[in-house]
Amino acid sequence: MKIKQCSLSKKVWIVLLAGLALLLVQSLVYAADPVTASAAPKLANDDCAKCHSKPPADIAAEGRKHKTEIGCQDCHNGHPPTTKKIIPLCSQCHEGKAHFKLAACTSCHSNPHTPLKITFGNNVTDPCVTCHAGQIVKLRDNKSKHTALACSFCHNTHGKIPDCTKCHKTHFAEQTTADCKKCHQAHMPKNVAYNEKTPSKDCAACHKKAYDLLSASKFKHSKLACVACHQAKHKMVPQCQSCHGTRHPAAMLAKFPNCGFCHSIAHDLNNFKDAAPPAAAAVKPPAVIKTKKK
Ligand code: HEC
Ligand code: HEC
Ligand code: HEC
Ligand code: HEC
Ligand code: HEC
Ligand code: HEC
Ligand code: HEC
Ligand code: HEC
Ligand code: HEC
Ligand code: HEC
Ligand code: HEC
Ligand code: HEC
DSSP: OOOOOSOOOHHHHHHHHHHHHHHHHHHHHHOOOTTTTSSSOOOOGGGGGGTOOHHHHHHHHHOTHHHHTOOHHHHSOSOTTTSSOOOOOGGGTOOSSGGGGOSOGGGTSOOTTSTTOOOOOTTOOHHHHTTOOHHHHHHHHSOOTTTTSOHHHHOOSTTOOOOGGGTSOOSSTTOOHHHHHHHOBTTBTTSOBOOTTOOHHHHHTTOHHHHHHHHHOOSGGGGSOHHHHSOSBTTOOOOTHHHHOSOSOHHHHHHOOOTHHHHEETTEEOOTTTSOOOHHHHHSOGGGTOOOOO
């Protein structure tokens, strides 16, 4: 029902006046209140539904605090034709927070009778920040292509968290949105970090060569996950000594500071127990190296 328009048909006026007269008679009969009995009949909140169907139905279903904390007439003070302007401003009751300084409250709270049914376009950022401060800080301090997107480009319904895979391809077939979050954060997606539980196949999506080499290696490093060595932050490369300490005599390490000189690379070690020593190591007598294991 759309009865807000000013141009009322005669029929509507008759209905309105007849209804009001009826209510007047009722109130005269049931209440001896002298105020009620004056020229304009006093309406009760329960009367509204006799002529208006949608607002009372909306309030009943989704009125939330506009139902529990206030009644129709706290907002609609009086009634036409006696009182002309009975549509309240939000600011009559909502003041004092940054959020209440926004323009066009009803662009989001589109129906005051269902105040928490919120709708907005896909280019909203500033109003969100009146309540959520942390995300914008992360987005701006860690520049990425997400920084240029509006909050509601991703959160197009209030409170809804989008799947990464709604907008992005996965790095490999079986990945899900839950996997993305092992390495990326939505509001700072370029700061890739991961924990010690991240499986090696997640890295293999982009580092197939390293993965294949390590998997095929017969040495003990092949039992380790990528993240056991490349810890926490993407592109971190560990020092051999961080795990093995000074495995060999200082004099030898001073001469050969690069472990790889003898052991080749971490992904495909050269360990002299099982494999032939490399040419370089063969040049040096291994006696120096023979130290007791720790
Ligand atoms: C007897 C029928 C009747 C009752 C009862 C009634 N209304 Fe109305 N109401 C109307 C009619 C008809 C109009 C259209 C009049 C106009 O816009 O000038 C209207 C208009 C309105 C408007 C729109 C005003 C505007 O400026 O657009 C509001 C708000 C409203 N009523 C609220 C209420 C509330 C709240 C109650 C209960 C306290 C109530 N009405 C009870 C018939 C009624
Ligand atoms: C929190 C304040 C608030 C409360 C409570 C409230 N209204 Fe409203 N109502 C409004 C506002 C604001 C508008 C104008 C909406 C617009 O412009 O779209 C409105 C519009 C209306 C209208 C005219 C437009 C329409 O949707 O038909 C009617 C009729 C109406 N209200 C009736 C009621 C009734 C009946 C109740 C109680 C069951 C009620 N309202 C409770 C704020 C309120
Ligand atoms: C007559 C006073 C009054 C008017 C006018 C009014 N409100 Fe409210 N509103 C309240 C009260 C009281 C509450 C409950 C306490 C609070 O949250 O501040 C409330 C709560 C709300 C809530 C939270 C609802 C919930 O259940 O948590 C929203 C959203 C809201 N109002 C939006 C609006 C908007 C938008 C307008 C203007 C279209 C408006 N209000 C006009 C009195 C009013
Ligand atoms: C860009 C959209 C948007 C605009 C514009 C907007 N709001 Fe809100 N408002 C929201 C969202 C989202 C919430 C959070 C709802 C929730 O808690 O689920 C909210 C919550 C509220 C609440 C309840 C929480 C609280 O802080 O009390 C009130 C009251 C409210 N708004 C009033 C207003 C008023 C008044 C205006 C205009 C001055 C306004 N809003 C403008 C989106 C908006
Ligand atoms: C008036 C304050 C208010 C405004 C404005 C507001 N929110 Fe919220 N938002 C809340 C509240 C309250 C919650 C529910 C409590 C919570 O989980 O933090 C919430 C929840 C959320 C959630 C879900 C959080 C979770 O942990 O699941 C997201 C996402 C969100 N809001 C995004 C937005 C976006 C985007 C906007 C702007 C379009 C916005 N909010 C505007 C108050 C607001
Ligand atoms: C609503 C769509 C949307 C969602 C949801 C989304 N993104 Fe994006 N993302 C984009 C767009 C658009 C770009 C920019 C693409 C371009 O310009 O090539 C982007 C870029 C990126 C980039 C590259 C950033 C840069 O600066 O190079 C990464 C990484 C990324 N997204 C990861 C994620 C992850 C992880 C998630 C889930 C937590 C996610 N995205 C959710 C739309 C989205
Ligand atoms: C590229 C899409 C995208 C953009 C842009 C975006 N978010 Fe998010 N947001 C997400 C995703 C995905 C999550 C879920 C993160 C998770 O589960 O770890 C999220 C989570 C949230 C949460 C829940 C709490 C948290 O921090 O994890 C809030 C609140 C939120 N976003 C608000 C915002 C606000 C406010 C903006 C704008 C300043 C914004 N978001 C911009 C995708 C986005
Ligand atoms: C094991 C960690 C890891 C996981 C899990 C992961 N990513 Fe990434 N992602 C990265 C790294 C590292 C980069 C950056 C590569 C670079 O520096 O170019 C990246 C880059 C991106 C980019 C930028 C464009 C590109 O392809 O280079 C997007 C978009 C992206 N990831 C989305 C996702 C999505 C969506 C998921 C979940 C399905 C996901 N990522 C899961 C580590 C991961
Ligand atoms: C989305 C693809 C992607 C994913 C997933 C990914 N990386 Fe990378 N990684 C890259 C790119 C691109 C580079 C930069 C290569 C270059 O600079 O040549 C890189 C560089 C590295 C480097 C540094 C190499 C150097 O030369 O310094 C290491 C170490 C590394 N990644 C380990 C990992 C580990 C461990 C994982 C799994 C937790 C992983 N990466 C997941 C794309 C990815
Ligand atoms: C994150 C810790 C870590 C780092 C970094 C690391 N290793 Fe290891 N390494 C291990 C573990 C664990 C083993 C297996 C020990 C065992 O089971 O006795 C091992 C085993 C070895 C072995 C014996 C292999 C075998 O199969 O018998 C050699 C040789 C070795 N590492 C050399 C290196 C060299 C050289 C580097 C640097 C390029 C390096 N490691 C970096 C943890 C590490
Ligand atoms: C035992 C520790 C260890 C493990 C396990 C390990 N790495 Fe490495 N990785 C290193 C070290 C140390 C380097 C530096 C080169 C060197 O000295 O071997 C390196 C170098 C790299 C590089 C850059 C050079 C290159 O070979 O491309 C990438 C990328 C890389 N690792 C990815 C991975 C991935 C992916 C995995 C899991 C499949 C993995 N690493 C497992 C220790 C390790
Ligand atoms: C000059 C060649 C050479 C250099 C340089 C060298 N190693 Fe070795 N390493 C050996 C030989 C030969 C063995 C096998 C004999 C042994 O067990 O002592 C060995 C054994 C090891 C072992 C024990 C393997 C096992 O089976 O238990 C570890 C761990 C190791 N080296 C780590 C390192 C690290 C870390 C560095 C660099 C700081 C390094 N090595 C530098 C030649 C070298």
